[in-house]
Every structure is written in structure tokens, then in C-alpha cells.
Amino acid sequence: xxxxxxxxxxxxxxxxxGRFLTIYxxxxxxxxxxxxxxxxxxxxxxxxxxxxxGSNFGCGSSRExxxxxxxxxxxxxxxxxxxxRIFYRNAVNTGLLPLVSAGAEGIRDGDTVTVDLAGGxxxxxxxxxxxxxxxxxxKEIVDAGGLVAYAKGLDEVKTCNTE
Amino acid sequence: xxxxxxxxxxxxxxxxxxxxxxxxxxxxxAAMIHDITGPLAVRVFREMGGERVFDxxxxxxxxxxxxxxxxxxxxxxxxxxxxxxxxxxIHNYDLLEGVCHQVVMEKGRAAPGEIIVxxxxxxxxxxxxxxxxxxxxSTDMGFVLKFGALYFRVPESILVEVEGAFGKRVGAKDxxxxxxxDIGADGxxxxxxxxxxRAMREMNMAGRMTCANMAIEMGAKAGIVAPDAATxxxxxxxxxxxxxxxxxxxxxxxxxxxxxxVTDLAPQVAVPHxxxxxxxxxxxxxxxxxxxxxxxxxxxxxxxxxEAAEVLGNADRFADGVRVIVIPxxxxxxxxxxxxxxxxxxVEAGALVEAPCCGPCMGGAFGLLAPGEVSLSTSNRxxxxxxxxxxxxxxxxxxxxxxxxxxxxxxTDPREV
Numbered sequence: 001x002x003x004x005x006x007x008x009x010x011x012x013x014x015x016x017x018g019r020f021l022t023i024y025x026x027x028x029x030x031x032x033x034x035x036x037x038x039x040x041x042x043x044x045x046x047x048x049x050x051x052x053x054g055s056n057f058g059c060g061s062s063r064e065x066x067x068x069x070x071x072x073x074x075x076x077x078x079x080x081x082x083x084x085r086i087f088y089r090n091a092v093n094t095g096l097l098p099l100v101s102a103g104a105e106g107i108r109d110g111d112t113v114t115v116d117l118a119g120g121x122x123x124x125x126x127x128x129x130x131x132x133x134x135x136x137x138x139k140e141i142v143d144a145g146g147l148v149a150y151a152k153g154l155d156e157v158k159t160c161n162t163e
Numbered sequence: 164x165x166x167x168x169x170x171x172x173x174x175x176x177x178x179x180x181x182x183x184x185x186x187x188x189x190x191x192x193a194a195m196i197h198d199i200t201g202p203l204a205v206r207v208f209r210e211m212g213g214e215r216v217f218d219x220x221x222x223x224x225x226x227x228x229x230x231x232x233x234x235x236x237x238x239x240x241x242x243x244x245x246x247x248x249x250x251x252x253i254h255n256y257d258l259l260e261g262v263c264h265q266v267v268m269e270k271g272r273a274a275p276g277e278i279i280v281x282x283x284x285x286x287x288x289x290x291x292x293x294x295x296x297x298x299x300x301s302t303d304m305g306f307v308l309k310f311g312a313l314y315f316r317v318p319e320s321i322l323v324e325v326e327g328a329f330g331k332r333v334g335a336k337d338x339x340x341x342x343x344x345d346i347g348a349d350g351x352x353x354x355x356x357x358x359x360x361r362a363m364r365e366m367n368m369a370g371r372m373t374c375a376n377m378a379i380e381m382g383a384k385a386g387i388v389a390p391d392a393a394t395x396x397x398x399x400x401x402x403x404x405x406x407x408x409x410x411x412x413x414x415x416x417x418x419x420x421x422x423x424x425v426t427d428l429a430p431q432v433a434v435p436h437x438x439x440x441x442x443x444x445x446x447x448x449x450x451x452x453x454x455x456x457x458x459x460x461x462x463x464x465x466x467x468x469x470e471a472a473e474v475l476g477n478a479d480r481f482a483d484g485v486r487v488i489v490i491p492x493x494x495x496x497x498x499x500x501x502x503x504x505x506x507x508x509x510v511e512a513g514a515l516v517e518a519p520c521c522g523p524c525m526g527g528a529f530g531l532l533a534p535g536e537v538s539l540s541t542s543n544r545x546x547x548x549x550x551x552x553x554x555x556x557x558x559x560x561x562x563x564x565x566x567x568x569x570x571x572x573x574x575t576d577p578r579e580v
Contacts, residue, residue, distance in 0.1 A: 018526030022236035036553030056349035090300035160177035
């Protein structure tokens with residue numbers, strides 16, 4: 001799986017510019033992913049490729065079009081040193097797996113990586129880099145396959161004031 | 164037990180003491196959706212099996228990003244949302260009232276102690292009213308529309324104590340830009356910023372909204388201004404609610420306590436292409452600008468327009484070759500500026516005054532930049548491509564600096580005008 005390497009503070013305007021926000025179909029959004037900032041991405045990205053970035057990936061707007069554009073491009077995993085909060089939740093909710101790895105910076109563009117979730121590491125160029133476990137309540141959503149699947153089975157939720 | 168404001172709000176809403184780090188399914192007091200992120204939230208609500216929203220009276224709907232509709236798909240989104248509002252009995256402000264965060268505040272839909280979510284990252288603005296308000300994605304909002312609750316990790320807080328008094332033509336925007344430069348674009352990720360101190364107490368609600376608005380630019384989940392008499396005056400003028408005390412305890416467990424003094428603060432400018440790339444205006448003075456935008460949820464209020472008009476003074480015209488776009492943040496603010504004579508002054512000086520909306524900050528509707536162009540904007544983000552071409556440059560400043568720069572066609576220190 002090919003790595004598309006990005007730097008720090010990659011914002012959601014870069015992932016999907018504002019002028020495409022009337023689109024909601026992931027495959028259509030994918031045609032404009034990183035348009036203007038990295039035009040070859042949409043043309044060359046392959047199913048199963050992995051986006052790797054530095055710190056604060058997905059900062060900025062709450063637009064869920066950003067994880068959807070990556071999913072539409074066939075990207076199922078994003079590895080970063082750290083994520084912006086809203087993007088992290090949006091990714092988990094929509095089924096894009098955000099993995100935090102302190103070693104993300106050592107991975108280069110074009111590298112081939114494999115992700116071993118059970119083993120808790122990603123392997124790049126023969127090196128194993130540990131990934132942080134997904135926090136407990138987020139893991140339930142990941143395991144359900146996203147928040148829609150998680151919520152479908154529920155008629156009501158117990159809130160902290162009714163427990 | 165001593166607690167931060169964020170901990171107190173979650174404890175109060177949960178009916179038991181909760182601490183930073185706890186994950187709670189908390190009830191939501193209000194939920195805001197707009198024309199860009201709303202349609203997806205509605206679709207998700209339906210996919211989740213939603214039939215009736217949890218409480219139509221707690222849902223705030225309006226259109227501000229693409230208004231009046233700038234494309235057929237945008238018009239279709241508006242129709243889709245109108246139908247949903249009609250079907251669910253949700254009051255829809257539609258495209259009549261203005262920018263979402265300004266409208267939520269001025270209609271009294273946010274109050275101290277409330278938990279509010281919105282499908283817009285600048286939902287943190289309502290922290291100016293003492294609410295815990297945070298931006299969420301459309302899928303989380305689908306969940307909220309169905310259940311009226313959401314998982315929250317109660318955040319740790321950073322206490323930001325701001326002392327001193329602002330100098331001439333220096334204010335809230337300069338403070339929050341300098342904080343962004345200091346704390347960094349991810350320095351407050353997952354945390355709440357709690358603003359207190361003399362300079363905050365003396366700041367009007369417009370300035371407090373500017374500060375809370377930009378908490379997200381440091382990665383924060385919320386930015387809360389400790390409520391005081393000014394907060395309660397603002398809120399009680401808009402809704403029937405009895406004031407109560409809500410303050411962080413002196414011995415609360417803050418992640419960090421940061422102290423600032425604004426007395427010698429210079430006008431600040433965020434330079435391309437990151438909000439935390441902040442310098443004194445003197446460092447970039449002389450940079451030519453093609454477009455100046457005064458408006459947005461950050462700086463589109465009457466007070467902001469007044470500040471810009473005061474710098475404009477009796478000057479005849481803005482500089483040749485500069486497009487000046489002025490957009491009041493709401494119909495109410497527009498009327499105040501109109502009746503105060505500000506709109507006339509701006510138009511006389513050559514500005515384009517548009518109806519309340521997000522304008523160029525949205526980066527898709529209008530006011531886009533060509534490759535190589537430079538914009539100075541009073542909005543909140545200068546990301547590459549945010550206002551059009553990825554080869555354009557966006558600088559951020561206060562309304563005073565924006566007006567001074569519009570007068571001279573280059574970034575200008577407003578204290579020198």
C-alpha cells in the first residue's frame with residue numbers, strides 16, 4: 001500500500017476545498033481531494049493507499065466532506081503524529097481509521113506500508129512503528145463500523161443525567 | 164470540590180461531579196445546523212433510522228455559507244433543508260438573519276452553563292455567553308438530532324488570564340491572534356480555553372465573541388469567557404433566564420495557567436498560510452493587498468464595523484486597486500451599521516457591501532482570489548486556498564488594521580493612520 005506523505009497542520013480546506021462542499025458523494029468528492037495543493041493525489045491514488053502526516057492532521061473546518069473524500073479515494077487508514085479533534089471523530093464516525101503513531105514522521109512518500117491493527121504497529125521499510133490504541137469509547141464505534149451502524153441498533157441512549 | 168468552568172458545566176448537566184478525562188453521554192441543550200453541513204447531518208439522521216428529531220425547539224437551522232444560493236446544488240440543499248424543517252417543526256431562520264454564530268448569540272439561543280453543539284468548527288463562539296459550545300461533524304450531528312445527546316470527553320482546561328488595558332486601535336482580535344501565535348495551532352487540542360482577567364471583564368460582548376470564536380484555531384474544543392454582569396445583561400435581554408454564578412475555582416486543576424498583559428500589545432497579523440504564524444503589524448507593513456474583507460463570524464459585528472469606520476475617518480476613498488468587501492454578520496448588525504451611517508461611509512469610500520453571510524471566508528461563494536493575489540481579512544483562517552486559489556495569500560488582522568490597509572493599499576499599522 002503506497003504512502004502519500006503530508007506535513008504538519010494539513011487542514012480540511014486542503015483536503016477538500018470549500019467550493020466542492022455541495023457535493024456529498026464520496027466518489028465525486030475524491031475527484032477533488034487535495035485539489036490545488038497536491039493535484040496528482042486524485043489522479044494517482046489507488047484503493048488501499050495510506051495517507052501519512054505529521055501533527056494536527058485535519059485541522060480547521062468541521063466539514064465531514066474531508067474524511068469522505070479520502071474514503072471515496074479508496075484510503076481507509078490515515079496515520080499521523082496527531083490529529084485535530086473534530087477530524088479524528090469524523091474519521092471514526094465515517095469509518096476512516098485514524099491511527100496515531102509517534103513514528104509517522106519517519107515514513108516517506110512512496111513507501112510501502114502494512115498496518116497490523118491486532119499487533120498494534122505499522123510496518124514501513126522493514127521497520128515496525130507502534131500505533132496508539134484507539135480510545136475505549138471510540139473503539140466501540142470503530143468495531144461497529146462507524147457511528148451510523150452503531151446508532152442504528154439503538155432506540156434511545158442513556159445520558160449521564162439519567163444513569 | 165474545586166473545578167474548572169468546563170467541569171462545572173458537565174457536572175451540572177450530568178447531576179453528579181464529573182472530572183476532566185471522563186467520557187460522558189451528555190444531554191445537548193441546543194444544536195445548530197447550516198446549509199453546508201446540515202444536509203449531510205439530515206441524511207445521517209435518516210440512515211440511523213431517525214424519524215422525529217429529539218426536540219425541534221432545541222434545533223437551530225439557518226443558511227449562511229452559500230446565500231443567496233450561488234449554484235443550483237446550493238439551491239437544492241436549501242430546498243432540502245427547508246423541507247426537513249417543515250416536516251420536523253424546526254424554526255428555520257433560513258437565509259434572512261445572517262451568519263450562524265452571530266444569529267445564535269443575538270437570538271439568545273446560547274446561555275451560561277449550557278452544552279451546545281453545531282456542525283461548524285466555530286461553534287465555540289458561544290463560549291462568549293458562558294456556554295460549553297463545540298463544533299462537531301455531520302455524523303455526530305445525525306446522532307444528536309436523533310438522541311439529543313452525544314459522547315463528550317470532558318476536556319482539561321487552560322486558564323488564560325488577560326490583564327492590562329488595550330492601547331489605541333488594539334483590541335480583542337489582536338489578543339486572540341497573539342494567543343494563537345503563542346499557543347500554536349494544536350497547542351490546545353482536546354482542551355478548553357477559559358478566559359478571565361481584567362482585560363476580558365472590560366471587553367464588550369463583540370470582543371469576547373471574537374476571542375471565543377478563534378479557540379478552535381488553537382485546536383481547542385471550547386473557548387469559554389467566565390460569565391459576568393456583561394454576559395448576563397446580554398443573555399437576559401434575549402431570554403428569560405435567572406443569573407447564577409459560574410466561575411472556575413481558584414484551586415481548580417487547570418492543565419496550565421497562562422498570563423498575558425495587553426498593555427503593550429501591538430496590532431497583530433497572521434501571515435500565510437497558518438493562523439499561528441503571527442507577527443506584529445510592523446513586520447509586514449508595506450505588503451501590497453488586492454482585497455480587504457471586513458466581516459465574518461469573527462469580526463462582522465457593529466463594533467467591528469465601527470472600528471473600521473473610525474480608522475477610515477474623513478478619508479475620501481479606499482486606495483485605488485483594492486477591492487474592499489464589507490459584510491455585516493447579521494441583519495441586526497447590518498441595520499445598526501446602516502442607521503449609524505457606517506454603511507454609507509463604506510460605500511462612499513468605494514467598498515462593496517454585501518448582505519449578511521460568510522462571504523469570502525467560505526472560499527466558494529464569492530470574493531475568491533486569483534493565483535498570486537493577496538487578501539487581508541478579518542476572518543479566522545488563512546489556510547492555503549481558503550479564499551480561492553491555492554497560489555493566493557491570505558493575511559488575518561483586526562478591523563482597524565484591515566481598514567488602515569484598505570486606505571493605503573498595503574498592510575498598514577492602524578496606529579499610524
